[in-house]
Protein backbone atom coordinates (compact mmCIF):
# COMPACT_ATOMS: atom_id res chain seq x y z
CA UNK A 1 0.00 0.00 0.00
CA UNK A 2 1.46 3.41 -0.91
CA UNK A 3 2.24 6.11 1.66
CA UNK A 4 0.49 8.72 -0.50
CA UNK A 5 -1.39 11.50 1.26
CA UNK A 6 -3.18 14.55 -0.11
CA UNK A 7 -1.42 17.92 -0.21
CA UNK A 8 -4.66 19.59 0.92
CA UNK A 9 -5.82 20.32 4.47
CA UNK A 10 -7.34 17.19 6.09
CA UNK A 11 -10.65 18.96 6.86
CA UNK A 12 -11.04 20.67 3.47
CA UNK A 13 -14.25 18.76 2.66
CA UNK A 14 -15.61 18.04 6.15
CA UNK A 15 -19.46 17.95 6.11
CA UNK A 16 -19.56 17.84 2.32
CA UNK A 17 -21.35 15.14 0.36
CA UNK A 18 -19.77 14.23 -2.97
CA UNK A 19 -20.85 11.98 -5.82
CA UNK A 20 -18.19 10.45 -8.07
CA UNK A 21 -19.50 8.47 -11.04
CA UNK A 22 -17.26 5.56 -11.98
CA UNK A 23 -15.64 5.94 -8.55
CA UNK A 24 -14.93 2.21 -8.22
CA UNK A 25 -11.88 2.10 -10.48
CA UNK A 26 -8.95 4.06 -11.88
CA UNK A 27 -9.10 7.84 -11.81
CA UNK A 28 -12.54 7.89 -10.12
CA UNK A 29 -11.22 5.68 -7.34
CA UNK A 30 -8.28 8.04 -6.73
CA UNK A 31 -10.62 11.06 -6.66
CA UNK A 32 -12.99 9.31 -4.23
CA UNK A 33 -10.12 8.38 -1.96
CA UNK A 34 -8.71 11.90 -1.86
CA UNK A 35 -12.11 13.52 -1.22
CA UNK A 36 -12.86 11.05 1.60
CA UNK A 37 -9.38 11.49 3.06
CA UNK A 38 -10.21 15.23 3.25
CA UNK A 39 -13.41 14.64 5.20
CA UNK A 40 -16.15 14.21 2.58
CA UNK A 41 -18.82 11.53 2.46
CA UNK A 42 -18.30 10.21 -1.05
CA UNK A 43 -20.99 8.28 -2.88
CA UNK A 44 -19.60 6.19 -5.73
CA UNK A 45 -21.71 4.52 -8.41
CA UNK A 46 -21.42 2.77 -11.73
CA UNK A 47 -22.96 -0.21 -13.53
CA UNK A 48 -20.97 -2.78 -11.55
CA UNK A 49 -22.06 -2.32 -7.94
CA UNK A 50 -19.96 -5.22 -6.63
CA UNK A 51 -16.82 -3.51 -7.94
CA UNK A 52 -17.84 -0.28 -6.18
CA UNK A 53 -18.50 -2.12 -2.89
CA UNK A 54 -15.07 -3.70 -2.97
CA UNK A 55 -13.40 -0.39 -3.85
CA UNK A 56 -15.24 1.37 -1.01
CA UNK A 57 -14.07 -1.23 1.53
CA UNK A 58 -10.48 -0.97 0.33
CA UNK A 59 -10.45 2.84 0.21
CA UNK A 60 -11.92 3.19 3.70
CA UNK A 61 -9.22 0.84 5.05
CA UNK A 62 -6.51 2.72 3.17
CA UNK A 63 -7.69 6.06 4.59
CA UNK A 64 -7.68 4.74 8.14
CA UNK A 65 -4.18 3.37 7.69
CA UNK A 66 -3.02 6.65 6.13
CA UNK A 67 -4.39 8.63 9.11
CA UNK A 68 -2.52 6.47 11.60
CA UNK A 69 0.65 6.47 9.53
CA UNK A 70 0.69 10.27 9.22
CA UNK A 71 -0.49 11.01 12.77
CA UNK A 72 -3.80 12.50 11.57
CA UNK A 73 -6.98 12.54 13.65
CA UNK A 74 -9.22 9.58 12.84
CA UNK A 75 -12.32 11.74 13.37
CA UNK A 76 -11.30 13.93 10.42
CA UNK A 77 -11.75 10.99 8.05
CA UNK A 78 -14.60 10.96 5.59
CA UNK A 79 -15.80 7.73 4.00
CA UNK A 80 -16.72 6.18 0.72
CA UNK A 81 -20.21 4.70 0.38
CA UNK A 82 -21.90 3.02 -2.56
CA UNK A 83 -25.02 4.14 -4.41
CA UNK A 84 -27.35 1.95 -6.45
CA UNK A 85 -26.11 0.36 -9.64
CA UNK A 86 -26.42 3.06 -12.30
CA UNK A 87 -25.76 3.42 -15.99
CA UNK A 88 -25.39 7.12 -16.62
CA UNK A 89 -26.93 6.49 -20.04
CA UNK A 90 -30.23 5.74 -18.33
CA UNK A 91 -31.94 8.93 -17.20
CA UNK A 92 -34.25 7.15 -14.74
CA UNK A 93 -31.36 5.35 -13.05
CA UNK A 94 -29.50 8.64 -12.76
CA UNK A 95 -32.52 10.40 -11.21
CA UNK A 96 -32.76 7.52 -8.76
CA UNK A 97 -29.05 7.73 -7.84
CA UNK A 98 -29.30 11.45 -7.11
CA UNK A 99 -32.53 10.94 -5.14
CA UNK A 100 -30.92 8.16 -3.09
CA UNK A 101 -27.86 10.33 -2.35
CA UNK A 102 -29.90 13.29 -1.11
CA UNK A 103 -32.35 11.13 0.87
CA UNK A 104 -29.64 9.19 2.60
CA UNK A 105 -26.85 11.77 3.06
CA UNK A 106 -29.01 14.93 3.16
CA UNK A 107 -27.11 16.98 0.60
CA UNK A 108 -25.09 16.87 -2.60
CA UNK A 109 -22.43 19.55 -2.59
CA UNK A 110 -19.80 18.16 -4.95
CA UNK A 111 -20.21 16.21 -8.18
CA UNK A 112 -17.48 14.60 -10.27
CA UNK A 113 -18.57 13.25 -13.64
CA UNK A 114 -15.79 10.77 -14.20
CA UNK A 115 -17.63 7.75 -15.65
CA UNK A 116 -16.94 7.26 -19.32
CA UNK A 117 -14.81 5.59 -21.89
CA UNK A 118 -14.61 4.42 -25.46
CA UNK A 119 -13.20 1.74 -27.72
CA UNK A 120 -10.71 1.98 -30.54
CA UNK A 121 -12.24 1.98 -34.03
CA UNK A 122 -11.50 3.79 -37.29
CA UNK A 123 -14.31 6.16 -38.29
CA UNK A 124 -15.04 4.31 -41.54
CA UNK A 125 -15.65 1.05 -39.62
CA UNK A 126 -17.68 2.56 -36.80
CA UNK A 127 -21.39 1.70 -36.77
CA UNK A 128 -23.96 4.33 -35.93
CA UNK A 129 -24.84 2.30 -32.83
CA UNK A 130 -21.18 2.27 -31.74
CA UNK A 131 -20.91 6.03 -32.22
CA UNK A 132 -24.13 6.54 -30.25
CA UNK A 133 -22.99 4.21 -27.45
CA UNK A 134 -19.92 6.34 -26.74
CA UNK A 135 -21.64 9.71 -27.20
CA UNK A 136 -24.52 8.60 -24.98
CA UNK A 137 -22.16 7.36 -22.29
CA UNK A 138 -19.84 10.37 -22.17
CA UNK A 139 -21.85 13.37 -23.32
CA UNK A 140 -25.50 12.45 -22.68
CA UNK A 141 -24.56 10.58 -19.48
CA UNK A 142 -22.71 13.62 -18.10
CA UNK A 143 -25.69 15.81 -19.01
CA UNK A 144 -28.10 13.43 -17.22
CA UNK A 145 -26.06 13.56 -14.00
CA UNK A 146 -25.50 17.34 -14.09
CA UNK A 147 -29.17 18.06 -14.71
CA UNK A 148 -30.49 15.67 -12.08
CA UNK A 149 -28.06 17.04 -9.47
CA UNK A 150 -29.10 20.59 -10.34
CA UNK A 151 -32.85 19.93 -10.37
CA UNK A 152 -32.90 17.89 -7.19
CA UNK A 153 -30.39 19.85 -5.08
CA UNK A 154 -27.94 22.36 -6.54
CA UNK A 155 -30.53 24.81 -7.96
CA UNK A 156 -31.59 25.65 -4.40
CA UNK A 157 -28.36 25.07 -2.48
CA UNK A 158 -25.51 25.78 -4.90
CA UNK A 159 -22.80 23.26 -5.63
CA UNK A 160 -19.62 22.47 -7.45
CA UNK A 161 -19.20 20.18 -10.47
CA UNK A 162 -16.11 18.85 -12.23
CA UNK A 163 -16.37 16.96 -15.51
CA UNK A 164 -13.51 14.72 -16.60
CA UNK A 165 -12.79 14.97 -20.34
CA UNK A 166 -9.77 13.92 -22.42
CA UNK A 167 -6.94 15.76 -24.17
CA UNK A 168 -8.13 15.92 -27.77
CA UNK A 169 -6.81 19.23 -28.99
CA UNK A 170 -5.51 17.58 -32.17
CA UNK A 171 -8.61 15.45 -32.79
CA UNK A 172 -8.80 11.79 -31.80
CA UNK A 173 -7.94 9.46 -34.68
CA UNK A 174 -9.56 6.03 -34.12
CA UNK A 175 -11.73 7.47 -31.36
CA UNK A 176 -13.91 9.96 -33.26
CA UNK A 177 -16.89 9.16 -31.00
CA UNK A 178 -15.02 10.01 -27.82
CA UNK A 179 -13.30 13.10 -29.25
CA UNK A 180 -16.66 14.52 -30.33
CA UNK A 181 -18.29 13.66 -27.00
CA UNK A 182 -15.50 15.21 -24.89
CA UNK A 183 -15.48 18.41 -26.94
CA UNK A 184 -19.26 18.46 -26.37
CA UNK A 185 -18.81 18.13 -22.61
CA UNK A 186 -16.36 21.04 -22.54
CA UNK A 187 -18.77 23.29 -24.45
CA UNK A 188 -21.71 22.13 -22.31
CA UNK A 189 -19.66 23.06 -19.25
CA UNK A 190 -19.25 26.63 -20.49
CA UNK A 191 -23.00 26.92 -21.10
CA UNK A 192 -23.93 25.52 -17.70
CA UNK A 193 -21.43 27.77 -15.93
CA UNK A 194 -23.48 30.70 -17.21
CA UNK A 195 -26.99 29.25 -16.83
CA UNK A 196 -26.35 28.02 -13.29
CA UNK A 197 -24.18 30.82 -11.91
CA UNK A 198 -27.13 32.55 -10.27
CA UNK A 199 -27.75 29.37 -8.27
CA UNK A 200 -24.19 29.47 -6.94
CA UNK A 201 -23.09 26.48 -8.99
CA UNK A 202 -19.56 26.37 -10.36
CA UNK A 203 -18.74 23.87 -13.09
CA UNK A 204 -15.38 23.12 -14.69
CA UNK A 205 -13.53 20.39 -16.55
CA UNK A 206 -10.32 18.55 -15.86
CA UNK A 207 -8.81 17.35 -19.11
CA UNK A 208 -6.27 14.60 -18.48
CA UNK A 209 -3.57 13.51 -20.89
CA UNK A 210 -2.87 9.79 -20.71
CA UNK A 211 -3.19 8.40 -17.22
CA UNK A 212 -1.90 5.03 -16.16
CA UNK A 213 -4.88 3.04 -14.85
CA UNK A 214 -4.91 -0.78 -15.09
CA UNK A 215 -8.72 -0.76 -15.40
CA UNK A 216 -8.64 1.75 -18.25
CA UNK A 217 -5.89 0.09 -20.26
CA UNK A 218 -7.26 -3.47 -19.81
CA UNK A 219 -10.14 -2.20 -21.89
CA UNK A 220 -7.98 -1.96 -25.03
CA UNK A 221 -6.16 -5.32 -25.01
CA UNK A 222 -3.11 -5.52 -27.35
CA UNK A 223 -4.05 -2.20 -29.00
CA UNK A 224 -3.37 -0.56 -25.63
CA UNK A 225 0.09 -2.14 -25.37
CA UNK A 226 0.99 -0.96 -28.85
CA UNK A 227 -0.28 2.51 -28.02
CA UNK A 228 1.87 2.66 -24.88
CA UNK A 229 4.95 1.55 -26.81
CA UNK A 230 4.45 4.23 -29.44
CA UNK A 231 3.18 7.16 -27.42
CA UNK A 232 5.28 7.00 -24.27
CA UNK A 233 8.60 8.05 -25.91
CA UNK A 234 6.88 10.95 -27.70
CA UNK A 235 5.40 12.52 -24.60
CA UNK A 236 7.37 15.60 -23.48
CA UNK A 237 7.40 14.30 -19.89
CA UNK A 238 8.35 10.74 -21.04
CA UNK A 239 5.77 9.40 -18.64
CA UNK A 240 2.03 9.11 -18.18
CA UNK A 241 0.09 10.85 -15.39
CA UNK A 242 -0.75 9.14 -12.13
CA UNK A 243 -4.44 9.09 -11.11
CA UNK A 244 -3.49 11.19 -8.06
CA UNK A 245 -2.23 13.97 -10.37
CA UNK A 246 -5.72 14.19 -11.86
CA UNK A 247 -7.41 13.97 -8.46
CA UNK A 248 -5.37 16.83 -7.08
CA UNK A 249 -6.62 19.18 -9.82
CA UNK A 250 -10.19 18.01 -9.21
CA UNK A 251 -9.88 18.73 -5.46
CA UNK A 252 -8.60 22.22 -6.15
CA UNK A 253 -11.55 22.93 -8.45
CA UNK A 254 -13.96 21.55 -5.85
CA UNK A 255 -12.43 23.73 -3.13
CA UNK A 256 -12.98 27.37 -2.22
CA UNK A 257 -9.46 28.04 -3.46
CA UNK A 258 -10.84 28.13 -7.01
CA UNK A 259 -13.86 30.31 -6.16
CA UNK A 260 -13.39 32.60 -9.22
CA UNK A 261 -13.00 29.70 -11.66
CA UNK A 262 -16.02 28.49 -13.61
CA UNK A 263 -16.55 27.30 -17.18
CA UNK A 264 -12.85 26.49 -17.41
CA UNK A 265 -10.82 23.52 -18.53
CA UNK A 266 -7.72 22.58 -16.56
CA UNK A 267 -5.39 20.41 -18.64
CA UNK A 268 -3.33 17.92 -16.66
CA UNK A 269 -1.24 16.46 -19.44
CA UNK A 270 2.45 17.17 -18.85
CA UNK A 271 2.41 19.67 -21.72
CA UNK A 272 1.47 17.00 -24.30
CA UNK A 273 -1.27 19.09 -25.92
CA UNK A 274 1.42 21.42 -27.27
CA UNK A 275 3.63 18.67 -28.59
CA UNK A 276 3.30 16.51 -31.69
CA UNK A 277 1.97 13.05 -30.79
CA UNK A 278 1.96 10.34 -33.49
CA UNK A 279 -1.56 9.14 -32.76
CA UNK A 280 -1.90 7.82 -36.29
CA UNK A 281 0.53 6.85 -39.10
CA UNK A 282 -0.06 8.72 -42.36
CA UNK A 283 1.67 7.04 -45.26
CA UNK A 284 4.21 8.97 -47.28
CA UNK A 285 2.36 9.53 -50.57
CA UNK A 286 1.12 12.52 -52.50
CA UNK A 287 -1.91 13.32 -50.32
CA UNK A 288 -2.19 17.04 -50.78
CA UNK A 289 -1.28 17.92 -54.38
CA UNK A 290 0.65 21.19 -54.60
CA UNK A 291 -1.00 24.35 -55.88
CA UNK A 292 1.58 26.91 -56.99
CA UNK A 293 5.31 26.35 -56.79
CA UNK A 294 7.04 24.27 -54.11
CA UNK A 295 10.75 23.40 -54.39
CA UNK A 296 11.59 19.66 -54.40
CA UNK A 297 13.50 20.03 -51.14
CA UNK A 298 10.31 21.27 -49.42
CA UNK A 299 8.64 17.88 -49.63
CA UNK A 300 9.52 14.26 -48.86
Ligand SMILES: CCCCCCC/C=C/C(=O)SCCNC(=O)CCNC(=O)[C@H](O)C(C)(C)COP(=O)(O)OP(=O)(O)OC[C@H]1O[C@@H](n2cnc3c(N)ncnc32)[C@H](O)[C@@H]1OP(=O)(O)O
Pocket residue numbers: 116117118119120121126127128129130131133134137166209210211215216217219220223224227
Ligand atom coordinates in the same frame (compact mmCIF):
# COMPACT_ATOMS: atom_id res chain seq x y z
C1 LIG B 1 -5.34 2.18 -27.91
C2 LIG B 1 -5.31 2.76 -26.55
C3 LIG B 1 -5.88 4.14 -26.48
C4 LIG B 1 -5.51 4.80 -25.21
C5 LIG B 1 -6.28 6.07 -25.02
C6 LIG B 1 -5.83 6.71 -23.83
C7 LIG B 1 -6.73 7.81 -23.42
C8 LIG B 1 -8.02 7.37 -22.89
C9 LIG B 1 -8.11 6.51 -21.92
C10 LIG B 1 -9.41 6.14 -21.35
O1 LIG B 1 -10.44 6.73 -21.55
S1 LIG B 1 -9.33 4.83 -20.33
C11 LIG B 1 -11.00 4.46 -19.89
C12 LIG B 1 -11.33 3.19 -20.50
N1 LIG B 1 -12.53 2.65 -19.91
C13 LIG B 1 -13.59 2.43 -20.64
O2 LIG B 1 -13.66 2.72 -21.83
C14 LIG B 1 -14.70 1.75 -19.90
C15 LIG B 1 -16.03 2.07 -20.41
N2 LIG B 1 -16.27 1.59 -21.77
C16 LIG B 1 -17.42 0.97 -22.08
O3 LIG B 1 -18.25 0.73 -21.24
C17 LIG B 1 -17.66 0.61 -23.51
O4 LIG B 1 -16.50 0.51 -24.27
C18 LIG B 1 -18.62 1.61 -24.22
C19 LIG B 1 -17.78 2.56 -24.96
C20 LIG B 1 -19.46 2.48 -23.37
C21 LIG B 1 -19.53 0.76 -25.14
O5 LIG B 1 -20.24 -0.11 -24.32
P1 LIG B 1 -21.65 -0.79 -24.67
O6 LIG B 1 -21.76 -1.94 -23.76
O7 LIG B 1 -22.75 0.15 -24.74
O8 LIG B 1 -21.45 -1.21 -26.11
P2 LIG B 1 -22.10 -2.41 -26.85
O9 LIG B 1 -23.57 -2.46 -26.57
O10 LIG B 1 -21.28 -3.61 -26.59
O11 LIG B 1 -21.90 -1.96 -28.35
C22 LIG B 1 -22.61 -0.87 -28.92
C23 LIG B 1 -22.10 -0.69 -30.30
O12 LIG B 1 -20.71 -0.35 -30.23
C24 LIG B 1 -19.97 -1.24 -31.04
N3 LIG B 1 -18.68 -1.57 -30.45
C25 LIG B 1 -18.46 -1.89 -29.18
N4 LIG B 1 -17.15 -2.15 -28.98
C26 LIG B 1 -16.55 -2.02 -30.21
C27 LIG B 1 -15.22 -2.15 -30.68
N5 LIG B 1 -14.21 -2.48 -29.85
N6 LIG B 1 -14.96 -1.92 -31.97
C28 LIG B 1 -15.97 -1.58 -32.83
N7 LIG B 1 -17.26 -1.42 -32.45
C29 LIG B 1 -17.53 -1.64 -31.16
C30 LIG B 1 -20.79 -2.51 -31.06
O13 LIG B 1 -20.43 -3.22 -32.17
C31 LIG B 1 -22.20 -2.00 -31.09
O14 LIG B 1 -22.62 -1.60 -32.38
P3 LIG B 1 -23.27 -2.64 -33.43
O15 LIG B 1 -22.18 -3.56 -33.82
O16 LIG B 1 -24.38 -3.36 -32.72
O17 LIG B 1 -23.72 -1.77 -34.56
Ligand SMILES: NC(=O)C1=CN([C@@H]2O[C@H](COP(=O)(O)OP(=O)(O)OC[C@H]3O[C@@H](n4cnc5c(N)ncnc54)[C@H](OP(=O)(O)O)[C@@H]3O)[C@@H](O)[C@H]2O)C=CC1
Pocket residue numbers: 021022023024025026027028045046047048049051086087088089114115116117118137141164165166167207208209210211212213215216217219
Ligand atom coordinates in the same frame (compact mmCIF):
# COMPACT_ATOMS: atom_id res chain seq x y z
N1 LIG C 1 -6.86 6.63 -18.37
C1 LIG C 1 -6.68 7.61 -19.22
O1 LIG C 1 -5.65 7.72 -19.86
C2 LIG C 1 -7.73 8.64 -19.39
C3 LIG C 1 -9.01 8.49 -18.94
N2 LIG C 1 -9.93 9.49 -19.16
C4 LIG C 1 -11.28 9.35 -18.70
O2 LIG C 1 -11.30 9.31 -17.29
C5 LIG C 1 -12.41 8.53 -16.86
C6 LIG C 1 -11.91 7.40 -15.98
O3 LIG C 1 -11.08 6.54 -16.73
P1 LIG C 1 -10.15 5.41 -16.09
O4 LIG C 1 -10.17 5.52 -14.64
O5 LIG C 1 -8.85 5.47 -16.81
O6 LIG C 1 -10.85 4.08 -16.63
P2 LIG C 1 -11.91 3.10 -15.95
O7 LIG C 1 -12.30 2.15 -17.03
O8 LIG C 1 -11.35 2.56 -14.68
O9 LIG C 1 -13.09 4.07 -15.58
C7 LIG C 1 -14.28 4.19 -16.25
C8 LIG C 1 -15.38 4.14 -15.21
O10 LIG C 1 -16.58 4.55 -15.79
C9 LIG C 1 -17.60 3.65 -15.38
N3 LIG C 1 -18.61 3.62 -16.44
C10 LIG C 1 -18.44 3.36 -17.75
N4 LIG C 1 -19.60 3.42 -18.42
C11 LIG C 1 -20.53 3.74 -17.48
C12 LIG C 1 -21.93 3.93 -17.53
N5 LIG C 1 -22.62 3.80 -18.67
N6 LIG C 1 -22.58 4.28 -16.39
C13 LIG C 1 -21.91 4.40 -15.22
N7 LIG C 1 -20.59 4.21 -15.11
C14 LIG C 1 -19.91 3.88 -16.23
C15 LIG C 1 -16.93 2.31 -15.21
O11 LIG C 1 -17.61 1.49 -14.24
P3 LIG C 1 -18.62 0.32 -14.67
O12 LIG C 1 -17.95 -0.47 -15.73
O13 LIG C 1 -18.84 -0.43 -13.38
O14 LIG C 1 -19.86 0.98 -15.13
C16 LIG C 1 -15.57 2.73 -14.65
O15 LIG C 1 -15.58 2.77 -13.25
C17 LIG C 1 -13.12 8.05 -18.11
O16 LIG C 1 -14.12 8.96 -18.47
C18 LIG C 1 -11.99 8.07 -19.12
O17 LIG C 1 -12.43 8.06 -20.43
C19 LIG C 1 -9.58 10.66 -19.74
C20 LIG C 1 -8.34 10.87 -20.18
C21 LIG C 1 -7.32 9.86 -20.10
